[in-house]
Amino acid sequence: MKSIKLNKNKRNNNWYISFEEREYIEKLLKQWTKWWKIAKILWRWSSSIYDEINRYKTKNSWYEAILAQKQFLKNQRKKWNKNKIDNNHKLKSYIFEKLELDWSPEEISWRIKLFHNDSDMDDYIPYVCHETIYNYLYSKQNKHLKLYSKLRKHRHKRVKYWVRTKRTINTTIKNRVSIKERENIIEKKVRIGDFESDSVLFPGQKAVLNTNIDRVSRLARIELVKDKTAVSSISVQKNIVYEMEEIWVNVFSFTFDNWWENALHQQLNELGVKSYFCDPYCSYQKGAIENLNMFIRQYLPRHTDVSKLTHNDIYIIQEKLNNRPRKCLWYLSPNEFFYKKTWVKPN
Numbered sequence: 450m451k452s453i454k455l456n457k458n459k460r461n462n463n464w465y466i467s468f469e470e471r472e473y474i475e476k477l478l479k480q481w482t483k484w485w486k487i488a489k490i491l492w493r494w495s496s497s498i499y500d501e502i503n504r505y506k507t508k509n510s511w512y513e514a515i516l517a518q519k520q521f522l523k524n525q526r527k528k529w530n531k532n533k534i535d536n537n538h539k540l541k542s543y544i545f546e547k548l549e550l551d552w553s554p555e556e557i558s559w560r561i562k563l564f565h566n567d568s569d570m571d572d573y574i575p576y577v578c579h580e581t582i583y584n585y586l587y588s589k590q591n592k593h594l595k596l597y598s599k600l601r602k603h604r605h606k607r608v609k610y611w612v613r614t615k616r617t618i619n620t621t622i623k624n625r626v627s628i629k630e631r632e633n634i635i636e637k638k639v640r641i642g643d644f645e646s647d648s649v650l651f652p653g654q655k656a657v658l659n660t661n662i663d664r665v666s667r668l669a670r671i672e673l674v675k676d677k678t679a680v681s682s683i684s685v686q687k688n689i690v691y692e693m694e695e696i697w698v699n700v701f702s703f704t705f706d707n708w709w710e711n712a713l714h715q716q717l718n719e720l721g722v723k724s725y726f727c728d729p730y731c732s733y734q735k736g737a738i739e740n741l742n743m744f745i746r747q748y749l750p751r752h753t754d755v756s757k758l759t760h761n762d763i764y765i766i767q768e769k770l771n772n773r774p775r776k777c778l779w780y781l782s783p784n785e786f787f788y789k790k791t792w793v794k795p796n
Contacts, residue, residue: 465521466493466501471514474501478512533577534585543574544582548599551747552773554582559780583607601747622712625726628704628734632723635702638665641790642693642701645738646686648677648710649745656755658763659685661703662741667775667783668795669741671767673758682710683717690720696793704735744770771795 466474470491477487484502488495505517534541543565547557558579565574586596587607597605635643641663649658657677661670670689674681690700702723705711714724727734748766749755774780787795 466497468514468518471501471517474498475512475514478502533575533581537575540574540577544585548596550773551599551601551769553579553601554586555579555776556774556780557582559776560774563780601744622705622707622709622714622726624715625707626724628725628727631702631704631725635664640701641665641668641787642699643704644686644689644700644702645704645735646682646711647706647735647738647742648682648708649742649749650677650751651749651753651755652751654755658745658749658755660738660741660745661686661689662738663783663787664704664737666787666790667737667741667778668787669767669770669783671745671763671770673755673760673763677710679710679712683713686717686722687720690717690722692796696791696795698791698793706732706735741770744773 470493473491474487477490482490484498485495487493488498491498501517502512505520506512507516534544540561543561544557547560552560558577558581561574562576565572566576567573585591586600595605597603634640643664644661645664646659646661649660651657655676657674659672659674659682662668670685670692672685672688674685686703693700700722702725703714703717704725704727705714706727707729711724711726714726717724732739745766748769749758768784771783774782775786778786781789784795787793
């Protein structure tokens with residue numbers, strides 16, 4: 450029997466007990482060693498050893514390592530949820546189809562739960578949680594396929610937490626109105642027409658993306674402008690106001706950060722649209738647009754050459770995001786939610 454190397458500084462947290470450990474358990478039991486002492490020797494949780502002995506003991510209430518290993522392998526083959534995605538072609542096709550549309554595993558999972566959960570219907574798809582999808586994409590057997598490249602961040606390892614660096618403010622805005630003075634109805638998110646605005650930058654390039662999003666419907670409007678000037682920025686917000694007027698939807702307000710491209714915000718006031726500004730270093734106060742910018746980085750990383758992009762390329766990205774289900778909209782897409790609330794199909 451092979452000797453087992455025990456780590457006396459750290460408990461053994463391997464999920465399954467190995468065959469070598471089972472041989473060791475059998476040997477110690479024959480020496481009439483108590484199960485809790487075996488747990489200390491193997492540096493395992495005592496409950497793990499107790500369950501192992503009771504689960505695989507023979508009819509004569511004796512434990513044999515070879516029989517325990519055979520039964521363990523048999524149980525592993527019989528597990529109903531093993532490779533659940535691989536075992537269901539319809540589920541697998543649906544997941545890969547939505548990944549091609551840049552949906553996240555959580556969006557795919559909830560969409561299945563909400564719209565494909567009736568087993569009597571032809572479009573029924575068995576439900577899997579988002580963790581199951583993540584585990585499948587990052588599993589060892591699929592590692593060579595690099596399925597993680599279909600996810601937003603393209604990380605080869607899952608990262609649960611991230612830290613965003615803070616920006617500094619280099620300028621002040623005249624006649625700015627603090628976000629603390631914003632109307633209560635805007636905070637409650639009960640009407641369409643309150644937008645948040647920001648810019649997406651590309652190092653070493655003058656052209657920027659001016660991004661805007663409705664706080665309630667999450668309807669996005671993205672425009673590629675030649676530079677990060679106040680004139681270029683305000684023209685985009687004005688176009689949004691004119692566009693919404695054409696479909697009989699009012700724009701009530703815009704919320705900006707404190708960068709100088711928003712210096713001409715008073716031109717919106719002349720159109721009857723109010724403007725508000727976040728507190729310094731508090732970009733979380735306009736979280737909807739920050740979240741949209743994160744989505745955009747999936748398609749346009751920081752070092753993208755935007756000079757090769759056309760307005761049609763930007764429009765395709767915009768509509769991909771507008772047709773993507775959102776958790777905050779109970780997994781309706783922004784276009785679907787906007788139409789549901791206004792009975793107007795956005796362009």
